Amino acid sequence: MRPTPAANPGLFVSFEGIDGAGKSTHIAGLADAFKAQGRAVTLTREPGGTPLAEKLRGIVLNDAMDPLTESLLVFAARRDHLLTVIEPALARGDVVLCDRFTDATFAYQGGGRGFDLAVLKTLEQWVQTTPALQGNGLRQPDLTVWFDITPEVAAARLADARTPDRFEAQPVAFFRAVVEGYAAREKAQPERFARLNAEQPREAVWSDLLAHVVQRGWLRVH
Ligand SMILES: Nc1ncnc2c1ncn2[C@@H]1O[C@H](COP(=O)(O)OP(=O)(O)O)[C@@H](O)[C@H]1O
Numbered sequence: 001m002r003p004t005p006a007a008n009p010g011l012f013v014s015f016e017g018i019d020g021a022g023k024s025t026h027i028a029g030l031a032d033a034f035k036a037q038g039r040a041v042t043l044t045r046e047p048g049g050t051p052l053a054e055k056l057r058g059i060v061l062n063d064a065m066d067p068l069t070e071s072l073l074v075f076a077a078r079r080d081h082l083l084t085v086i087e088p089a090l091a092r093g094d095v096v097l098c099d100r101f102t103d104a105t106f107a108y109q110g111g112g113r114g115f116d117l118a119v120l121k122t123l124e125q126w127v128q129t130t131p132a133l134q135g136n137g138l139r140q141p142d143l144t145v146w147f148d149i150t151p152e153v154a155a156a157r158l159a160d161a162r163t164p165d166r167f168e169a170q171p172v173a174f175f176r177a178v179v180e181g182y183a184a185r186e187k188a189q190p191e192r193f194a195r196l197n198a199e200q201p202r203e204a205v206w207s208d209l210l211a212h213v214v215q216r217g218w219l220r221v222h
């Protein structure tokens, strides 16, 4: 028997930006806004989101390794996450809010580490081609919210805020290259991106974020 189609089509939203850009600050608020309008929300993150992927996250954030190893591990985590959490949630009609997805790999491994973008593109094809999409469709977020901020402002926010992991401990030049990596992804797929000026006060960032979601007809204004 065919499963009953979900009442709402699933929505896949990813959140991107360098460490300290303000993603975590706003994701929970957006989840509450969707829930208040009757949507089921799956809140998740990368690397991580499943028991296996969370183990890989611990390794990626703490152990030294070469950029290919790093890329393979984040994509391995992504494959497990996509098949066991994201695709089932989208099939149920959930709003999936994901703290980072593949753009982070292009920005951090591709931009920051300078790793081969062609290899990343191949891995993206392998990992994000899922049986849920007919033909050879590639699963991509319906919307990617990019919290754009300079490394200097982000670093000032993070100073004292938390103990840095292997990425957060990188110098400003690394984060400049990460920002370039995000900019290149936005340029290649502008229809999927909403770029926010993340240097604004929290309230202004929040209202810009809401405006993008409302504009797409995914949330109603009160
Ligand atoms: N618009 C803002 N202005 C000033 N500080 C902010 C703003 N947004 C978030 N912060 C603070 O900056 C730090 C990093 O924010 P966070 O949401 O954890 O960033 P991310 O998840 O992108 O790494 C936190 O201490 C947070 O309270």
Ligand SMILES: Cc1cn([C@H]2C[C@H](O)[C@@H](COP(=O)(O)OP(=O)(O)O)O2)c(=O)[nH]c1=O
Residues within 6 Å of the ligand: 019, 024, 045, 046, 047, 061, 074, 099, 100, 101, 102, 104, 105, 106, 108, 109, 165, 167, 168
């Ligand atoms: C998803 C992903 C994250 N990362 C990095 C970026 C972040 O520095 C780190 C973890 O992301 P994040 O969850 O934002 O860290 P935190 O919980 O400290 O806010 O992993 C990559 O290098 N490649 C990837 O593909």
